Amino acid sequence: MTGPPPRRPSGGRLARLVALTVKETRQVYRDPSFIAVGLVLPVILILLFGYGLSLDVRHVPLAIVLEDSSPDARDLASSFQLSPYFDAHLVGSMESGRTLMLAGRVDGVIRIPPDFSRRRAQGDGEAQLIVSGADANFARIVQGYADGVVANWTAQHAGRGERPAAGPVLVEDRVWFNNANNSAYFLVPGLIVLIMTLIGALLTALVMAREWERGTLEALFVTPVRVGEIIASKVIPYFGLGMLGLALCVVAARFLFGVPLRGSLAALVAASVLYLLVALALGLFISSTLKSQFVASLVTVVVAFLPALMLSGFLFDLRSLPLVVRLITYVFPGRYYVALLQTLFLAGDVWPVILPNMAVLAAMATVLFSLTRLVTRKQIA
Amino acid sequence: MFQSLARVWALVVKELLAVLKDPRGRATIFVPPALQCLVFGYVATFDLTRVPYAVDDRDRSVASARLIHDLDGSGVFLRVAETARPDGAASLIDDRRALLVIGIDQDFQRRLEHGQAAAIQALADGRNSNTAATALGYLNTIVGRFNADWRAAHGGAGPPAVRLTTRSWYNENLETRWNIVPSLVGALTIGEMLLVTAMAVAREREQGTIDQLLVTPFRPSEIMAGKAIPAVLVGFGQSTVILLVAQFWFRIPFAGSYLDLYAGIGLFLFAATGAGLLVSAFARSMQQALLFSFLLIMPFTLLSGLLTPLSNMPRVLQALTLINPLRYMIDLAQRTYLEGQGLAQLTPDLAPMGLIALVTLTCAAVIFKGRLA
Numbered sequence: 066m067t068g069p070p071p072r073r074p075s076g077g078r079l080a081r082l083v084a085l086t087v088k089e090t091r092q093v094y095r096d097p098s099f100i101a102v103g104l105v106l107p108v109i110l111i112l113l114f115g116y117g118l119s120l121d122v123r124h125v126p127l128a129i130v131l132e133d134s135s136p137d138a139r140d141l142a143s144s145f146q147l148s149p150y151f152d153a154h155l156v157g158s159m160e161s162g163r164t165l166m167l168a169g170r171v172d173g174v175i176r177i178p179p180d181f182s183r184r185r186a187q188g189d190g191e192a193q194l195i196v197s198g199a200d201a202n203f204a205r206i207v208q209g210y211a212d213g214v215v216a217n218w219t220a221q222h223a224g225r226g227e228r229p230a231a232g233p234v235l236v237e238d239r240v241w242f243n244n245a246n247n248s249a250y251f252l253v254p255g256l257i258v259l260i261m262t263l264i265g266a267l268l269t270a271l272v273m274a275r276e277w278e279r280g281t282l283e284a285l286f287v288t289p290v291r292v293g294e295i296i297a298s299k300v301i302p303y304f305g306l307g308m309l310g311l312a313l314c315v316v317a318a319r320f321l322f323g324v325p326l327r328g329s330l331a332a333l334v335a336a337s338v339l340y341l342l343v344a345l346a347l348g349l350f351i352s353s354t355l356k357s358q359f360v361a362s363l364v365t366v367v368v369a370f371l372p373a374l375m376l377s378g379f380l381f382d383l384r385s386l387p388l389v390v391r392l393i394t395y396v397f398p399g400r401y402y403v404a405l406l407q408t409l410f411l412a413g414d415v416w417p418v419i420l421p422n423m424a425v426l427a428a429m430a431t432v433l434f435s436l437t438r439l440v441t442r443k444q445i446a
Numbered sequence: 447m448f449q450s451l452a453r454v455w456a457l458v459v460k461e462l463l464a465v466l467k468d469p470r471g472r473a474t475i476f477v478p479p480a481l482q483c484l485v486f487g488y489v490a491t492f493d494l495t496r497v498p499y500a501v502d503d504r505d506r507s508v509a510s511a512r513l514i515h516d517l518d519g520s521g522v523f524l525r526v527a528e529t530a531r532p533d534g535a536a537s538l539i540d541d542r543r544a545l546l547v548i549g550i551d552q553d554f555q556r557r558l559e560h561g562q563a564a565a566i567q568a569l570a571d572g573r574n575s576n577t578a579a580t581a582l583g584y585l586n587t588i589v590g591r592f593n594a595d596w597r598a599a600h601g602g603a604g605p606p607a608v609r610l611t612t613r614s615w616y617n618e619n620l621e622t623r624w625n626i627v628p629s630l631v632g633a634l635t636i637g638e639m640l641l642v643t644a645m646a647v648a649r650e651r652e653q654g655t656i657d658q659l660l661v662t663p664f665r666p667s668e669i670m671a672g673k674a675i676p677a678v679l680v681g682f683g684q685s686t687v688i689l690l691v692a693q694f695w696f697r698i699p700f701a702g703s704y705l706d707l708y709a710g711i712g713l714f715l716f717a718a719t720g721a722g723l724l725v726s727a728f729a730r731s732m733q734q735a736l737l738f739s740f741l742l743i744m745p746f747t748l749l750s751g752l753l754t755p756l757s758n759m760p761r762v763l764q765a766l767t768l769i770n771p772l773r774y775m776i777d778l779a780q781r782t783y784l785e786g787q788g789l790a791q792l793t794p795d796l797a798p799m800g801l802i803a804l805v806t807l808t809c810a811a812v813i814f815k816g817r818l819a
Contacts, residue, residue: 098734101741110744117763118754125757166615167791172757191609198617199780201625202492203755208612208620209583215610234513234558234589234596235565238582241539243572251574259744267740271733355470358732359645363474366637371482375489380753382577384545385495390488404542407573415540 081290085298093302102268103306104313107260111317114256119248125207126171127153128162135182141192144218145175150210166197173197173207242327242411253318254406255379258399259370260314261337264307265344266351266369272299273352273441274361282441292441296434300345307341318410328409332419336409339426340402344369346433347398353440372397379403401425453664457672458679461646465680475642479634479684483691486630490753491622497581499546500527500538507555509596513566516592517548522584539571545581546570558596616701616784626752627692628783631685631711632775633752636718638684640739643677643722648735651726666815673726674719674807681715682708692783701786710778710792713799717771720806727813746772774799 093099129142145153153175156162162174176193184190194211196204243250276282285295315333318324326333347369355361375381376390377399383391394400401422408418465471499517503510517523526544529535535547549567557564568585570578617624650656659669689707692698721742729735749756749763750772756764767773778795781787789796 096731096734098729098737102737106741106744109741110748113745113748113763117759118748119758123758167785167787189609191611194610194612196612196614196620197785198614198620199625199784200751200755201614201617201620201622204614204617204620205492206755211612212610234593235563236568236582236586236589237565238568238570238585240570240572240575240578240582243575243578248575250572251576263740263744267736271736275731275733357470358736359649360468360470360474362641362645362732362736363478363638366641367474367478367482375486378574380576381489381491382494382574384498385491385493387488390485393485408542411573412540417541 077289078291078294082294082297085290085294086301089298090302090305093306099268099306103264103310106263107310107313110256110260111253111314111321114252115249115317115322118252123150124152125150125173125210127151127207128156128165128171128174129153130157130159130162130174130176131155132179133177133181137182137185137190138177141177141181141215141218142175144221145211145214148210148214151214162195166195172203173211175211249322250324250411251379251407253314253322253324254410255377255403257311257314257318257337257406258340258373258377258379258402260310261307261341261402262344262369262373262399264303264310265341266348266365268303268306269299269345269348270352270361270365270369271358273349273437274356274358277353277356278358292438296349296437296441299349300342303345304341307345308337311337311341324410326410327413328419329414332414333406333409336402336405336419336423336426339423339430340398340405342430343398343426343433346430346437350433350437350440353437368397373399376400377403379407398426398429450665450668454668454671454675457664457668458675461672461676462679465642465646465676475638475680476683476687479630479638480687480691482634483627483630483688484695487623487627487691487696490626492576492580493622494577494580494584495522496524497522497546497584498524498526498544499548500529500535500544501525502529502535502547502549504552505550505554509555509558510550513550513589513592516588517585520584520588523588535569539569542571542573544571545577546585548585558600623696624698624784625780627688627696627698628779629752629776630692631688631707631779632714632772633747633750634688635681635684635715636746636772636775637739637743639677639681639715639718640722640725640743641736642680643673643719644725644729644735644739645732646673646677647723647726648729648732651729652731667811670723670807670811670814674716674723677719677722678712678715681718682711685711685715698783700783702782703786703788706789706792707779707782709789710775710782710796710799713796713803714771714775714778716803717799717806720803720810721771723810723814724806727810746770749773750776752776768798769802771799771802 127145129145131138131142142153142155145151156165159174159176162171162176165171166174174195176195178191178193181190181192192215194208196207198204273282276285282295311334315326319326348365351364351368352361355364376383376394376397378394383394383400386394404418405422408415412418465475501514503514514525518525523546527534527538529538529547535549538544538547547569549569551565554564554566566589568582570582572578614620647656650659656669664672693700722739725738725742726735729738745766749759749767749770751767752772756767756773759767774795778792781792781795
């Protein structure tokens with residue numbers, strides 16, 4: 066600002082803002098791609114996350130190589146066959162088990178060695194599980210279920226006059242907020258982060274760059290319109306789309322997937338407004354700084370979309386990251402919003418979690434909008 | 447024929463110069479894959495290394511101290527608080543200060559000494575139920591070891607336990623990083639390929655330079671090849687960067703042959719570029735190109751088997767994954783890189799990717815021609 070601006074009736078400012086916003090809004094609604102991203106993408110993602118992605122495994126194909134013909138060994142084999150987690154069938158030899166594994170027809174091989182029941186009588190029964198580590202997460206899940214089958218079998222046999230193998234210390238566990246261990250409970254709220262990021266940052270990433278590329282921004286500068294008004298007019302229509310996306314997600318989470326909303330709706334809306342503003346400001350900032358649609362699109366993917374997917378903590382636990390990477394996650398807005406969403410949906414209005422995270426988001430939005438203003442302003446001079 | 451090749455070559459050189467001459471363009475193409483590969487290599491794992499927990503030890507006996515000592519010594523469990531009040535546990539979990547709160551009853555040691563079963567309570571924060579289940583799994587393992595030690599030290603004839611020993615092929619310690627990082631060869635490049643091709647064509651259209659190209663002797667198919675080949679070359683560069691990080695930073699052993707892997711990468715890149723060109727055939731502006739690309743990138747990534755197993759998906763979605771080039775690339779990357787399988791076993795991945803490349807490139811050429819005519 067050089068010198069105080071001449072005083073205008075406040076009606077002029079409002080009229081300019083309304084005119085610009087109407088123009089931007091029309092531009093949005095006439096372009097099918099905005100509607101595609103504002104409405105179609107959220108619906109696709111909701112369906113994919115709700116129905117398609119699941120970390121709960123059932124019917125894992127398994128081969129059993131039974132080298133011991135004792136009743137014990139056959140009994141253990143049949144408990145694998147009865148388990149709902151496995152689709153187990155007997156094969157003749159390790160060789161055929163191996164072939165099935167390599168061909169990808171089974172995900173694991175259980176081998177019950179010839180001396181199984183003899184060694185078990187000596188207190189050292191052993192069965193083997195062979196998994197492919199090519200998908201390590203999946204292999205771990207399979208290993209966990211197989212351990213469970215063996216433990217259950219042992220416990221059942223204990224009931225027939227043998228002493229229990231479990232204990233003396235038993236763990237009674239309870240998972241709070243998600244008793245049924247339903248993965249939709251954390252995937253669907255996490256999905257809101259992705260949708261808000263896509264709507265916020267992607268839609269605005271090219272808006273300013275396009276005006277710079279075409280020279281229309283300079284044309285705007287010679288009009289009485291102020292920089293703040295230009296930025297506001299760019300934000301308002303996309304903000305509307307973002308809120309629409311949020312409404313879709315919350316309705317789907319609540320009524321389609323039965324995810325509880327234990328916190329207050331007002332807090333959820335407030336948190337989402339803040340995050341959406343951060344995402345919009347981030348997109349605008351990238352766009353106004355780079356002034357090239359091509360580069361802006363690539364940069365937005367790297368600094369907005371991928372961190373929201375990987376560094377926000379909605380899939381991967383942030384506490385377990387190495388220190389340097391953990392520090393990086395604090396720079397991106399995703400982790401604050403995920404903490405808010407998971408808490409508001411599943412735990413309730415826990416103010417010690419809500420207030421600090423909202424404060425960080427508010428600060429980020431303020432900083433990014435100021436930077437956008439600064440970058441746009443500098444170029445006029 | 448030769449003239450046509452020469453024309454395409456000229457276009458390829460021009461495209462590559464346009465992308466690589468700009469230092470920002472160079473940076474946006476080669477730095478992000480390397481950085482993302484580093485970050486994701488550390489992030490993308492469901493293993494836990496730090497589980498903050500609190501303990502409510504109402505027994506304060508030798509036995510309970512021993513159990514807590516075992517937890518602290520695991521290297522995974524970090525004791526953040528000791529709580530005595532019953533509502534302490536609730537607020538520790540609510541505030542996300544502790545992932546687990548473990549309660550030990552007053553008669554813990556007495557019951558153990560009398561040969562009775564003693565229960566401990568574990569409350570887990572289920573806001574991410576996957577993390578909670580993993581943490582409880584670790585806790586059970588540690589308690590299992592405590593039990594074995596206790597039985598060994600205090601007699602109590604061990605019951606005929608059955609052990610399940612697991613052997614894992616290709617990835618002995620089941621490190622998630624080993625299968626995530628090689629998969630990034632596909633997962634990171636697909637977005638870049640789609641965006642680079644779709645945006646490049648959209649830019650020409652927006653700036654009107656495509657009309658200038660049309661008055662030259664170039665045929666539409668040559669113009670398309672001139673867009674596709676540079677993108678594929680850039681993709682090879684990015685894949686190489688990722689493979690270098692995988693081998694020299696993360697030291698993940700490479701079991702297969704580079705020739706096989708690069709053959710797969712080549713087909714995959716053409717398939718991804720074909721999808722990008724298809725997007726550009728429909729996009730009227732760069733904005734549309736970006737947004738339409740994302741309509742493809744998201745489902746491609748989520749339905750690729752990278753984050754969740756394909757076999758968990760409903761049948762309809764499993765059928766949809768059949769047209770996803772990334773699904774085959776991730777499978778192929780794991781098969782060559784970790785399992786060291788040869789071309790014969792890779793055909794189920796190579797053939798569909800080739801087919802997808804053929805279909806997308808042909809469709810894009812036809813639509814492109816129709817739109818220009």
